[in-house]
């Protein structure tokens with residue numbers, strides 16, 4: 001039996017009396033590739049923000065690898081092996097691919113350039129190449145990040161999230177705004193990572209998510225509305241209603 005990498009109990013977030021996330025219980029076994037889906041405003045990103053420490057829950061508890069991380073600062077959670085990739089791309093477009101990864105290895109990309117330049121010992125240079133080859137970007141190492149295709153920029157962003165060698169990766173809509181072929185690039189990468197890392201994927205592209213994930217959690221109005229395999233969720237009429245019944 002694999003133990004839970006992530007567990008939440010009663011996870012709740014109120015914004016000025018508005019309950020955005022309402023008593024969410026999650027349990028992710030090691031190696032799971034979990035889809036977190038639900039209509040716009042369901043509370044998906046807010047769950048990620050609480051799990052990664054960006055927002056403090058109003059109520060509830062979060063355990064990561066068995067430890068209570070509810071009140072830890074984001075950098076403490078990251079250093080334990082939990083990595084978040086944002087809904088909005090957060091690479092440094094004016095830096096090279098190498099510099100972006102090096103910045104992430106040096107504990108955050110937002111550091112002054114002398115540290116980036118001189119912080120590259122042989123071991124770090126080896127790690128940069130290793131990470132880039134893992135995501136298939138090794139040939140783009142000297143490219144300016146902003147010149148990459150949107151798909152490759154997203155792959156680079158995932159590479160930055162991998163720099164901390166995470167055991168849990170949270171991906172918020174990694175294919176948003178990508179073309180079909182760019183989406184394919186990201187999908188291929190997620191298939192590569194499957195099983196190696198536990199992943200939660202927020203995704204609106206149902207074709208992508210259903211063909212990729214092991215299991216799904218459906219959020220609706222801040223609550224867990226349904227959970228199950230892709231086949232179970234696709235066959236769930238109530239889930240179809242909240243999706244396709246929305247706005248009509």
Ligand SMILES: Nc1ncnc2c1ncn2[C@@H]1O[C@H](COP(=O)(O)OP(=O)(O)OP(=O)(O)O)[C@@H](O)[C@H]1O
Nearest residue numbers: 015018020038039040041042043044045046047087
């Ligand atoms: N900082 C905030 N202050 C006030 N309300 C917020 C804040 N962040 C989110 N909300 C509200 O909480 C609800 C959930 O938002 P959240 O961003 O978690 O939804 P989501 O499921 O990620 O939606 P989407 O699919 O559109 O990204 C929404 O009604 C949103 O307007």
Ligand SMILES: [Mg+2]
Nearest residue numbers: 044045046087
């Ligand atoms: Mg969101």
